[in-house]
Amino acid sequence: MLAAIGLDERQEAAYRALVALGAADVADLAHRLEVPEADTERALRRLESQGLAARSSSRAGRWVAAPPAVALGALLTQQRHELEQAELAAAALAQQYRAEAAEPAVHDLVEAVTGASAVAHRFRQLQLGAAREVCALVTGRPVAVTGPENDAEERAAGRGVAYRVVVEREVLEQPEGITELTAALGRGEQVRVVDRVPTKLLVADGTLAMVALVGGRGAEPAALVAHASGLLEALRGLFDAVWREAVPLRLGAGGRVAQGPAAGPDATDLEILSLLLAGLTDASVAKQLDLGLRTVQRRVKGLMETAGVTTRLQLGWHAYERGWVSRT
Structure with missing residues (x-):
């Protein structure tokens, strides 16, 4: 201290x-x-x-x-x-x-960063330097920066920087995925899920963006840092497009669980529903929430009865209509 x-x-x-x-x-x-x-x-x-x-x-x-x-x-x-x-x-x-x-000259608008340590350092630097908001697309297989190593996110969020994060569904399947996302939600971050994100991306305050470069097999990690330019605007637009299509994630005490009527779903029901809408199977949901498979299936059946529907597709639609989940 x-x-x-x-x-x-x-x-x-x-x-x-x-x-x-x-x-x-x-x-x-x-x-x-x-x-x-x-x-x-x-x-x-x-x-x-x-x-x-x-x-x-x-x-x-x-x-x-x-x-x-x-x-x-x-x-x-x-x-x-x-x-x-x-x-x-x-x-x-x-x-x-x-x-x-x-x-600025054209070559000053884009900065190339090569090597795992350099990429990780620049990734942390952009977050620690952010004053208002960090937007990120997170892939299921990070190369240079992993969740537990990224303490910059916790530090930036702790001083009031807002986070909007879209993660691939694969992240939910990883051993520490739910734990890390629950912690992020607990810090007030907004998290959404899609099947796949187009690339690893981070945008800080809308003025700097870092996008991963994918090389051949065995190539060392590399990234581009874009300053004010058409490329930066394109990357901001890419994030906004993915964000609009992603499904909000809500997990227990960490998420902002929507409150339904007295006879509506409880917090565990909403966790299950959130993960199902994110694309996980019943078995994966049971594993991530440490529940029995039959418990998950019983709760899903109860949600369908509460909503008055007969299919899971209808359940998803009614969940949005009733405000159990939302895109806000």
Whole structure:
């Protein structure tokens, strides 16, 4: 938690231990932290340079913690000042860039990114730099960036960036697919499902787009980053077209489950219905929701009876008509 002021995990642990103990010598602190004494002493010297710890004046060899309110407050003030200076520098550079790029050359409108690490870094960078909205088309077989590795999405959504995501049906079949999508819905993201998306795509604030390039077998991952241009407009239009045709996904507490009448479907019914409309079979739905196959089939039959229909096709139509699911 104190990494923002320049402390690593060991230094933070040492400071927290000193605060809890009041004072300690290197040997005691090393034993408490379960690290070598040499590493503990280096951590204490780093804390001393930051004004967070000092050698005891009453007992040789012992260290004491500086009061957190004073010591951390000073460091935070310094960090805020440095951040403000960095923001001013960034604004000045952005203004200079806009002035010099008022009429950008054609080759400046598209950026080629090659290599798995470079693609993953640029993918994270676009999300972390977004201020308003991120739109994404997600394939079932990511090459350079996988769901668990993409912490940028959680961080961006956590600071208020809106997400609209369309995933391939194959994502729902993956071991962690439902878990990750439930977490995304829980962060307030809008998620829809289609049979297949045309390409891996990410659009940040409508001003930058990153589209995957598909090479031959064995070729390293590559992508194009499009700046303001006709290509960017085309990619935004592609996302909007896929979004309009996709089916909204709603999963338990993470989704915005529509409320029906008292005799209508419950939350589990709506999860089942959402996955069925996304194209999953009864068996796949049962597996993803950890339900028995007969339970799923019984609930589907109950939904059909509630809707007064005799086929699943009719059930899907009535689900939209009654507001159990929607495209909003």
